[in-house]
Amino acid sequence: MLEELQRVVDALARRLGRAVAVDDLDFRLLAYSAHHGEGDEMRARVILSREAPPEALAWLRRQRLGRATGPVRLPADNALGILPRVVVPVVYQDVRFGYLWLFDTDGSLTDQQLELASEAAADAGAVCFRERVLSDLRTAQEGELVRDLLSDDGQTRSMASARLVEGGLFAPRGDVTAVVARPVPTGPNAVDEDGRMALRAALNTVSARLGDRGSLRLVRPDHAVLVLPSAALRRSPALPELLRATSLDRLGRSTTWRDVHVATGSPARRLDDAVMSYAQALDALRVAEVVPTFAPVVEHASLGIYALLAGQPIDQLGAHGVHPAVRRLLETDLQLFTTAELYLDKAGDARATAAELGLHRASVYHRVRRIEDVTELDLSDGQDRLILHLGIKVSRLLGLV
Structure with missing residues (x-):
């Protein structure tokens, strides 16, 4: 699209002997011609950054260009470094795609020249319209193939993968x-x-x-x-x-x-x-x-x-309910549940658990004894620790905490 837009811009610039540019609807620069002896501070900034700075955007929005149906003459703004210019809406089939710009520092653009600019804006609109249609088609095709790529059927995934690569939609790396x-x-x-x-x-x-x-x-x-x-x-x-x-x-x-x-x-x-x-x-x-x-x-x-x-189906995780030891812990004291989880996450390190909770180690040891009493598990036993740790994590996945 950009190459075609550039040809439209360059052709109009040669015919009028003036600088020409095309922006999208957000005033981001899409194509621009040589200066032809014209330019201002704002144009230079836009060319460098490819978009209008915030103060220029505010100025442009005040011009209410979205209502324009034909060429509009805009005055200078010395504070912003903007010279007088003409803007022509880039429209095709009643769809607005952006704006075509011409410098007109001395107000010498004739009606015939403005008509040429309007024809060029229409050509630019046709280019943008074709690109949008092609883009929509590519997006639709990509969406269908990505859905297949993420399906449960291996053959469907394989075919989608091949078509994505062969169709030039994805480059495997x-x-x-x-x-x-x-x-x-x-x-x-x-x-x-x-x-x-x-x-x-x-x-x-x-x-x-x-x-x-x-x-x-x-x-x-x-x-x-x-x-x-x-x-x-x-x-x-x-x-x-x-x-x-x-x-x-x-x-x-x-x-x-x-x-x-x-x-x-x-x-x-x-x-x-x-x-x-x-x-x-x-x-x-x-x-x-x-x-x-x-x-x-x-x-x-x-x-x-x-x-x-x-990775387990939620109904299978909860099929047999939460382990009774975890259930008793939840029903007795949520603070004990939190301490048990942290203590097991820290591999039974009472010092680290105390630091995390802001407690003295003696308080952690006291809570561990309470946890063992409530759960009827021995946290010095690896098997019991595993039962309690898994049960705590399952209860969280089931949304019980």
Whole structure:
């Protein structure tokens, strides 16, 4: 698209002997011509950064260009370093894509020249329209293939993998990793279409950093999936946090969403096996929902024993109920439950447990004896420690704490 836009811009600049530029709807620079002896401070800043600075954006929004249906003459603003110019909406089939700009410092642009500029803006609109249609087709095709890639059927996954690579939608670069983002509602809210559009926009923003064919995207009913080369994640380990921040930004300030949790699976050796990394990321999200210390950004590799437990169906975990020893602990004193969990997490290190809880070691020893009395387990016995530790973690996954 950019090459075609550049041809439109250069052709108009030659015919008018003036500098020409095309921006998108957010006033980000898409294409620009040579200066032809014209320019101002603002144009130089835009060319360097590819977007208008905040003060220029405020000025542009005050011009109400979204209402324009034809060429509009804009006055100078000496404080901002802006010379007089003409802006023409870039529109095709009643869809607005951006703006075409011309310098007109002396107001000498004729009606005939403005007509040529309007024709060029229409040509630019046609280019943008074709690109949008192609982009929508690629997105739809990618979405269908990524759904197949993450299916339960091995043959379906293999065919999808081959088509993604052969169709030029993904460039294989070794092992791949799945990253999943899920909004956390403040109540019993579901992710609606606006929420899914926000997640899709966040995915597109993060995916753009990975370059052409650098990632695969999919938005599901309540979460978004990004599949990318593991090497890219190793180079940019902050990508999951970026996806979270971008998702929060796109969702906007609302009482509907409390947060966005993002989870990363372990690397899968082949694209065909991306479903394994995806399943691990979903398991990690499940843990983060009930064990807040893992939220908001979690890696499956950091889950410890929860990685094993979360991989089990929730109905099987609770099929036989919580172990009686854990049940008694929960019913007796939640403080003892917390102490038991921390003590076992610290491998029975009373000193470390005391430091974490802000207690004297003698107080920890006293609580350990109380825990043994309540649970009827001997915490000096490895088998009993394992029973209690697993039971505590299962109770958390079942949402009992």
